[in-house]
Amino acid sequence: MEKLLYKPNTGKYNFLMAYPAVEEFALASLGYLWLFKTADTLEGINAARISVDNMSATPENIDTIAFSMSFDFDFLGVFKILEKLKIPFLKAERDETSPLIFAGGPAITTNPAPYEAFFDFMIIGDGEESFTQVLEILRDNDRNKALELLNNIDSVYLPGKKVKKAASALNNVIHTPILSDKSYFKNTFVIEIARGCMNRCAFCTASYTNLPFRYYEYEKIKNTIDFGLENTDKIALLGAQISAHPDFNKIMQYIRTKIESGQHIELGISSLRTDSVTPEMVQTLVLGGQKHSTIAIEAASERLRKFINKNLKEEQILNAVKIARENGLKGLKIYSMIGIPHETKEDIDEFLRLGKILKSENKGFNLEFSFSSFVPKPQTPFQWSEREDTKSLEKKQKYLEKEFAKLGLSAKFSSIKWDYWQSVISRADKTFAPFLIEAYKKGGKTGAFKSALKSTGVTIKNSYNREEDLPWDMIECNLQLLKNEYKRLCKFL
Numbered sequence: 383m384e385k386l387l388y389k390p391n392t393g394k395y396n397f398l399m400a401y402p403a404v405e406e407f408a409l410a411s412l413g414y415l416w417l418f419k420t421a422d423t424l425e426g427i428n429a430a431r432i433s434v435d436n437m438s439a440t441p442e443n444i445d446t447i448a449f450s451m452s453f454d455f456d457f458l459g460v461f462k463i464l465e466k467l468k469i470p471f472l473k474a475e476r477d478e479t480s481p482l483i484f485a486g487g488p489a490i491t492t493n494p495a496p497y498e499a500f501f502d503f504m505i506i507g508d509g510e511e512s513f514t515q516v517l518e519i520l521r522d523n524d525r526n527k528a529l530e531l532l533n534n535i536d537s538v539y540l541p542g543k544k545v546k547k548a549a550s551a552l553n554n555v556i557h558t559p560i561l562s563d564k565s566y567f568k569n570t571f572v573i574e575i576a577r578g579c580m581n582r583c584a585f586c587t588a589s590y591t592n593l594p595f596r597y598y599e600y601e602k603i604k605n606t607i608d609f610g611l612e613n614t615d616k617i618a619l620l621g622a623q624i625s626a627h628p629d630f631n632k633i634m635q636y637i638r639t640k641i642e643s644g645q646h647i648e649l650g651i652s653s654l655r656t657d658s659v660t661p662e663m664v665q666t667l668v669l670g671g672q673k674h675s676t677i678a679i680e681a682a683s684e685r686l687r688k689f690i691n692k693n694l695k696e697e698q699i700l701n702a703v704k705i706a707r708e709n710g711l712k713g714l715k716i717y718s719m720i721g722i723p724h725e726t727k728e729d730i731d732e733f734l735r736l737g738k739i740l741k742s743e744n745k746g747f748n749l750e751f752s753f754s755s756f757v758p759k760p761q762t763p764f765q766w767s768e769r770e771d772t773k774s775l776e777k778k779q780k781y782l783e784k785e786f787a788k789l790g791l792s793a794k795f796s797s798i799k800w801d802y803w804q805s806v807i808s809r810a811d812k813t814f815a816p817f818l819i820e821a822y823k824k825g826g827k828t829g830a831f832k833s834a835l836k837s838t839g840v841t842i843k844n845s846y847n848r849e850e851d852l853p854w855d856m857i858e859c860n861l862q863l864l865k866n867e868y869k870r871l872c873k874f875l
């Protein structure tokens with residue numbers, strides 16, 4: 383069952399908001415749902431939602447389709463939807479009778495180059511303001527005039543132009559506009575409290591593509607919490623670094639007071655910031671029904687943590703786990719990476735040393751290490767860096783698996799092969815369009831990517847030279863800042 387928390391509008395302009403994965407995730411994606419609500423409340427627009435597994439809302443005549451792309455592999459879902467709609471993938475193969483097709487979201491904002499051949503245009507950066515502008519242009523103009531006008535918007539990318547990332551001033555709090563029991567976060571009212579992150583870890587797009595760090599006013603958040611709780615008893619706070627909100631403790635206290643006065647509230651927070659975990663924070667989470675949480679340490683050796691600008695001392699990690707355990711959480715996931723440039727055997731062994739200490743200090747507490755492998759991302763100080771060879775990473779993974787098992791500690795790993803293809807796609811250029819199509823047609827598994835590589839003959843670059851042009855150069859970005867930061871961080875090696 384769905385509950386709409388706004389009053390929809392309607393009209394003659396048929397707009398499809400497409401999510402390139404299953405509906406369960408679409409209904410949990412705050413950015414996607416918020417933009418859908420924006421379209422659904424605009425006068426003259428008949429907005430419908432579709433996802434790869436539910437296209438029943440598709441109208442007979444579609445004027446425009448927008449895709450929200452959060453992840454590098456979302457192009458597979460885009461192709462699946464276009465195929466079901468019988469629309470050619472390549473825009474060069476579509477004509478004036480075809481709907482206009484555009485995209486936005488984190489994957490597009492990080493690097494639109496590999497998707498140029500598929501979309502008529504793309505929105506770079508925050509969508510809340512530009513999206514309305516785009517929809518109004520589309521609704522009020524014919525196709526050619528609309529494209530001409532869209533070309534004048536700084537944050538709209540059409541091939542051949544420079545584009546400026548939109549950064550919203552965060553005036554209106556973004557929150558779940560549709561509650562659903564089909565959502566991955568069942569009937570949960572998600573509230574964004576901050577955007578970006580002040581930490582600027584050198585690999586992190588959540589921080590670097592969302593500069594500067596911004597947050598919503600406390601009073602507005604409070605009112606949004608009240609609004610959410612009028613409609614459900616499940617709320618979640620969202621942001622890459624929510625505890626950096628200057629009023630974070632006040633926000634938590636506000637929720638805690640409600641729980642202590644007898645209101646039933648289930649509270650969700652995706653992860654805790656390791657250097658600022660407090661007993662009150664954990665207690666509020668536990669009161670709100672949370673049993674487990676996550677902290678991110680990224681690397682076990684202090685040397686590497688400094689190099690990636692994750693300025694976290696070991697005692698802060700030990701302290702965070704202790705506070706989590708002593709204040710009622712049942713367990714903690716410790717997120718980290720392997721394959722950070724310049725990683726040595728000693729750095730890898732630091733995981734075992736740290737694991738041993740954590741285990742002995744926290745008997746009976748459910749600790750799990752969760753590893754992924756480093757993926758160099760555009761628009762970060764590591765955008766030029768080399769990705770470590772898959773075989774070498776798999777060797778490290780096997781070693782850690784074996785040694786963690788000996789310690790009696792749980793360790794989970796992301797797929798190194800998938801991480802590799804992610805690193806390829808995230809830094810790809812526009813020549814990759816046929817490769818993406820082939821990878822999809824061959825089934826979209828890792829073997830399909832390998833075979834698409836052979837059949838299309840695209841060249842993969844495993845690192846970039848600091849002086850050469852980059853595929854994502856069309857996005858205005860302070861290159862000097864990234865270069866200087868990399869140079870500064872190298873001093874810690």
Ligand code: SF4
Nearest residue numbers: 579582583586589622
């Ligand atoms: S703390 Fe997390 S969100 Fe912030 S920059 Fe580092 S990795 Fe990114």
